[in-house]
Amino acid sequence: MHSGGCLCGAVRWTYEGEVGAAAYCHCADCRRCTGSAFNVSVRVAAGGFRIVSGEPKRFTSTAESGRPVTRCFCQECGSPLYTLPPLHPELVFVKAGSFDDPAAVRPAHQAWTRSAVRWAKIPGDLPSFEKGRS
Numbered sequence: 001m002h003s004g005g006c007l008c009g010a011v012r013w014t015y016e017g018e019v020g021a022a023a024y025c026h027c028a029d030c031r032r033c034t035g036s037a038f039n040v041s042v043r044v045a046a047g048g049f050r051i052v053s054g055e056p057k058r059f060t061s062t063a064e065s066g067r068p069v070t071r072c073f074c075q076e077c078g079s080p081l082y083t084l085p086p087l088h089p090e091l092v093f094v095k096a097g098s099f100d101d102p103a104a105v106r107p108a109h110q111a112w113t114r115s116a117v118r119w120a121k122i123p124g125d126l127p128s129f130e131k132g133r134s
């Protein structure tokens with residue numbers, strides 16, 4: 001049994017079943033909706049995925065692929081939580097960062113690299129701090 005939720009805790013989800021492959025997505029929509037360089041989403045089976053508290057807000061738009069995507073996020077704190085592909089109701093793509101146990105996430109590939117920004121890759125020699133830079 002896997003679980004997860006948003007930053008404020010209003011929305012909580014559970015998932016029972018096999019955790020599918022995770023994928024990095026560099027498309028412009030994912031960059032916008034995450035507010036970051038790319039999105040990491042985890043494919044799960046809709047039948048095992050349940051919202052156990054809260055009611056995410058939904059936003060549907062046409063993705064760069066030409067297919068509709070419904071993005072679900074917490075209406076209190078705004079955390080992106082998962083997307084529903086209307087053409088594939090048997091699937092849910094859960095945002096990797098919403099998992100309580102991030103170790104359950106296993107990236108298998110990256111998509112839309114033609115839209116990737118330069119800063120999507122963290123240079124190995126960038127000054128690094130174990131905690132926040134003080």
Ligand SMILES: [Zn+2]
Pocket residue numbers: 006007008009010011074075076077078079
């Ligand atoms: Zn929230």
Ligand SMILES: [Zn+2]
Pocket residue numbers: 025026027028029030031039112
């Ligand atoms: Zn994307």
